[in-house]
Amino acid sequence: MQYQLSISGIHYDQIRKHLFPGDHLEAVAVALCGRLAGKGIHKLLVNDVVLIPYDECERSADFVVWKTDRIIPLLEKAAKHNYAILKIHSHPGGYEAFSSLDDDSDTRLFSSVFGWTDGDYPHGSSIMLPDGRIFGRVFFPNLKAEALNKICIAGDTIQVWDYSTKASGEAEIGxxxxxxxxxxxxxxxxxxxxxxxxxxxxxxxxxxxxxxxxxxxxxxxxxxxxxxxxxxxxxxxxxxxxxxxxxxxxxxxxxxxxxxxxxxxxxxxxxxxxxxxxxxxxxxxxxxxxxxxxxxxxxxxxxxxxxxxxxxxxxxxxxxxxxxxxxxxxxxxxxxxxxxxxxxxxxxxxxxxxxxxxxxxxxxxxxxxxxxxxxxxxxxxxxxxxxxxxxxxxxxxxxxxxxxxxxxxxxxxxxxxxxxxxxxxxxxxxxxxxxxxxxxxxxxxxxxxxxxxxxxxxxxxxxxx
Known part of the structure; x- marks a missing residue:
């Protein structure tokens, strides 16, 4: 099964501006996502975004702690329509992996998310780096995680980050x-x-x-x-x-x-x-x-x-x-x-x-x-x-x-x-x-x-x- 994330250019620009305000501290946003549930592919599709205000967070260069009150309306919609919740936060220092602090934070968050929602479909967590690149993972009801294989941005430019192991085409032909x-x-x-x-x-x-x-x-x-x-x-x-x-x-x-x-x-x-x-x-x-x-x-x-x-x-x-x-x-x-x-x-x-x-x-x-x-x-x-x-x-x-x-x-x-x-x-x-x-x-x-x-x-x- 391939797990993917797609974001419109409008939402991507909105998220990137919020996550990197120029103070080199972590920030966070939460998105409500529609789904494409196929036989060999499951896509999370960003539909709405809540930017968590900086003054409601405890922020440093390598962690962010935030109140979840603002995402209750998203959780209610997710429970009603089988939508997905996506957490996305920044690593202003450019660290290209989930930290142990991220692991603990995600475990607590998605334990609560699955308490709100029914079903076996996954929810997601992702990280944006200073150059705008995103990587992420999806969580299941047992809180096991799998990496997002592909992330696509449909904006003025088309950005695709493919993390699958599929080989590229034959170099000599290209x-x-x-x-x-x-x-x-x-x-x-x-x-x-x-x-x-x-x-x-x-x-x-x-x-x-x-x-x-x-x-x-x-x-x-x-x-x-x-x-x-x-x-x-x-x-x-x-x-x-x-x-x-x-x-x-x-x-x-x-x-x-x-x-x-x-x-x-x-x-x-x-x-x-x-x-x-x-x-x-x-x-x-x-x-x-x-x-x-x-x-x-x-x-x-x-x-x-x-x-x-x-x-x-x-x-x-x-x-x-x-x-x-x-x-x-x-x-x-x-x-x-x-x-x-x-x-x-x-x-x-x-x-x-x-x-x-x-x-x-x-x-x-x-x-x-x-x-x-x-x-x-x-x-x-x-x-x-x-x-x-x-x-x-x-x-x-x-x-x-x-x-x-x-x-x-x-x-x-x-x-x-x-x-x-x-x-x-x-x-x-x-x-x-x-x-x-x-x-x-x-x-x-x-x-x-x-x-x-x-x-x-x-x-x-x-x-x-």
């Missing part, structure tokens, strides 16, 4: 990547799990690049089969694949395994709305990349990002042509979504009416034209022109933006590139900073909620088991 971005970034990529939703003209070049960057694990999702009209842009597809009606994800998996570069592949020839196993596999990912046109699909991925604290790259391309060679617009946009800040809907990429239309088209494709004709619903464009050179350019930009989030290399900080638009017809590049975009007032309350009785609290998914 030599040129290491020369460009360093050994640490190469190791990070080799231990990352990335979900790609949509494996066609944009998704396939994204997948190709991630494999050749030595990303360790990929989850590929696309319900469609290869057709002759796809062969102009889907990498690694052949006429024979179209003639046999093979699923896109199966063709891509076969090609990736033949590369022999060490990437593990899990595929789902499913619509993201129609398979709970697929949805939960995506929830276990460290990064999500959406290459889909449908607004309901994009909105579902945005919810996954929020509930499970996963950074999300959305790639959208608009190519307007008259069908006879006249091109009026070629525009592509990469949106980087981090939990608790702006969303695709708050950025104006679609609205409630668009979601309604997309949902009806997905559920009632045959009746949809009649609904549009009678003005019950907005029309949607389901067949658009697509050209490999445009798809590959936007795919490459998105992958480079991912690299900039894990290994910042641009002159401007990553937060300046929350939304990047490339307009080929106008010959311009426009980017928007995260702090200039509207926060999603609805989704901010869903950050880190994790597993729910109905997946993502979406009624349309209530039938999935």
């Amino acid at each position: 030599r040129r990547t290491i020369q460009a971005f360093g050994e640490a970034t190469y190791r990070l990529l080799s231990k990352c799990k990335v979900g790609i939703i949509g494996c066609s003209g944009t998704g396939s070049p994204v997948i190709e690049q991630l494999v050749r960057l030595s990303v360790g694990n990929l989850v590929l999702v696309d319900p469609d089969k290869v057709e002759l009209k796809n062969l102009n842009r889907i990498l690694n597809t052949k006429r024979a694949d179209a003639e046999k009606g093979r699923h896109k994800v199966d063709v891509l998996k076969e090609a990736i395994l033949e590369f022999g570069l060490g990437t593990d592949i899990e595929v789902f020839a499913k619509n993201i709305y129609e398979d709970l196993t697929c949805q939960r596999a995506l929830a276990e990912c460290d990064i999500l990349i959406g290459c889909v046109d449908s607004v309901d699909g994009r909105d579902l991925i945005n919810h996954l990002s929020t509930y499970y604290l996963i950074p999300y790259f959305d790639i959208g391309i608009k190519l307007e042509a008259n069908g006879t060679g006249g091109v009026s617009k070629i525009v592509g946009t990469i949106n980087y979504i981090q939990p608790g800040k702006s969303s695709l809907i708050s950025r104006g990429l679609y609205d409630a009416e668009d979601l309604k239309a997309a949902g009806l088209f997905r559920m009632y494709p045959e009746q949809f034209p009649e609904l549009v004709k009678n003005s019950y619903i907005k029309n949607i464009n389901v067949s658009r022109p697509a050209v490999i050179s445009v798809n590959m350019m936007l795919a490459s930009y998105a992958v480079n933006e991912l690299l900039n989030r894990v290994h910042p290399y641009k002159v401007d900080p990553p937060g300046e590139f929350a939304q990047s638009t490339i307009d080929l017809t106008e010959g311009c590049f426009i980017h928007q900073a995260e702090d200039r975009l509207d926060i999603d007032a609805f989704l901010i309350s869903k950050v880190g909620l994790g597993d729910r009785k109905i997946f993502l609290d979406l009624v349309e998914l209530s039938h999935l088991k």
Whole structure:
């Protein structure tokens, strides 16, 4: 079993500022966490944070004693909803282990926590070092502890600290990547799990690049089969694949395994709305990349990002042509979504009416034209022109933006590139900073909620088991 911790950039910054006020004394915070409880993985997902005031603590350079009165509301919520409690404190001197004082403190705290809560699920304790790195452990009802294997931060930058014993990729294969971005970034990529939703003209070049960057694990999702009209842009597809009606994800998996570069592949020839196993596999990912046109699909991925604290790259391309060679617009946009800040809907990429239309088209494709004709619903464009050179350019930009989030290399900080638009017809590049975009007032309350009785609290998914 793998035990992991995920924190949004908002909560991480809040915690780090509190734990290191500049006086070189230990400080402490406590978080309420949702959970992802999988078969081989258990994630703690920070939902809310209580910063224990300095004047309620006895603080020194190597210990902190604090009153627990402030966390009673968190304990009540944890008991009611089966949430986790996470204690996080600082080691301002940089000591990279739990001390004997920490062991005694945690034993007393979690004995009390398990007295408040029922169930066998773990709670957590972690330490932040002066450079911002975090390590930790989880406790069980018998007060035995196991180390956290991975800790992920989904903020302006993507930080991943992997403490598992899994070996990195083959160094010789990654030599040129290491020369460009360093050994640490190469190791990070080799231990990352990335979900790609949509494996066609944009998704396939994204997948190709991630494999050749030595990303360790990929989850590929696309319900469609290869057709002759796809062969102009889907990498690694052949006429024979179209003639046999093979699923896109199966063709891509076969090609990736033949590369022999060490990437593990899990595929789902499913619509993201129609398979709970697929949805939960995506929830276990460290990064999500959406290459889909449908607004309901994009909105579902945005919810996954929020509930499970996963950074999300959305790639959208608009190519307007008259069908006879006249091109009026070629525009592509990469949106980087981090939990608790702006969303695709708050950025104006679609609205409630668009979601309604997309949902009806997905559920009632045959009746949809009649609904549009009678003005019950907005029309949607389901067949658009697509050209490999445009798809590959936007795919490459998105992958480079991912690299900039894990290994910042641009002159401007990553937060300046929350939304990047490339307009080929106008010959311009426009980017928007995260702090200039509207926060999603609805989704901010869903950050880190994790597993729910109905997946993502979406009624349309209530039938999935």
